Amino acid sequence: MNPSQEPALPHGPDPTADPTAVPGTGSSPSPWAPGADPDGYGLAHPTGLDDPHALPPEAYAEGWEQPRPSRRPWRRTVVVAVVTGLVIFALGGPLGLLWHWLAPSVPVLDAGAGGIVVNDPSPEQYIAADGWYAMLGLGFGLVVAVVAWLVMRKDRGPFLLLGVVLGTFGAGYLMGPWIGGLIGRGSYHHWEQTAVQGATYLAPPQVHSVGPRLVPAFAAAIVLTLLAGWSNDPDLDEPGAKPGQGPNTDFSDA
Template sequence: MGGYPPGVPGAYRSWLELRFDEPRLPLRRVVGLVGAVVAGLTLLGVPLGLLWARLAPATPVIKTAQGAIYAEPQPEQPIAADGWFSLLALGLGILAAIGLWFLLRRLRGPAGLVALTVGGIGAALVAWQVGRRIGWSTYQRLLAEAPAGQAFERPVDLRAGGVERVLGVLPVPYGNVLLVAFGAAVTYTLLAGWSRWPSLHPEPEPPLWSGGPGGVDQVSWGSVAPPAPTTAPEPPGPGAAEPPRG
């Protein structure tokens, strides 16, 4: 920011540059970038779901006349499926926040946080649906056609998360489906708290001005020294000559 009037102190110029020289995007550009981040992060749910289905173990079941039952009384595979999903979701959220922070510097702030939160929820929902549908058609076919006593596997699914309808109408995600957004929001907030980006901190107070010569105010940065105390004349020492008397 150039073109300062003569006599404006360097410290005040630094404050002006800190306050007004930040790059700002027009609202339409911000909305477009937020939409792009939401869409891109939601699409990342596809590889996340494929990886989840690859790493999480399927649950062994046995066909009975009433349907499929667990092959073990207390299987650990459903718990492992939730655990793998939670770890992968948190990892994606953290990486997404770091990537957005460093790649889209001019989107830093509330707009970036909103994009990460909405996109994180979308990514988790997509990952959940993609992962649970891998092998689902085979499972349904075996469930309908397999003879009683045959063992097969049930695809991965979530027990600690999903979507429920509030008042029977509004779908609301809950549980570990929210972990992508949670990891992204926490990481992004920590990055903002440690950042030196001017717009992410409280507005600095301008320095106090005092009137100066030539119609240009000057800044006084030194402390005002207290007035020196008045000194009384010292008393005459012993043996000093007295002043002449009239």
């Protein structure tokens, strides 16, 4: 047989060739190519590290990492809660003045040895005074809670709730009745000391029961809690809360 007509036999691997070279290129494959993973997982990089414009894997991880929002300092939280409570407590003064202006006076009579008695067989002024204070306290707590929620939007959270509740409690239980009952109290005591038997007088109103004094604090706590429950902000204790904007991160305004 002619040697040129003999069938070609398969040649073995070239002992001088690189066993990890890519066929047709003569260069070593990317360490991300299948079969080149030293751990044997055969993972491939989505863009390939052979691309001169490709970014390292660390750049992709950093690009998708969402920055965490910073927490409000504790000092600011405490200061805001204390100042809010003190301001609301001071607003109990106007509440007492308004109640004194709306609540009816009580007709009294100097009964001599029997002392000062109410000059009415069915005195409704006591109930009217407490009723007026309860209604005004309800409106006071509602308005204070809504204003605090809207104005202190960057400081919402449990500490703001605590400051509002304590402030409305002090305003409704202490400041309001004290300021409202203080007006005309001196004139009444003077009449009480100088009056003769049978003399009548219109005594200033008083809050006689404890329930109306607690209404402002209850109203503020309920309204502020409901506003927090209806809000779609996932974390009210983060600074920069914006209703309807979701998580308070740098991507919220995008």
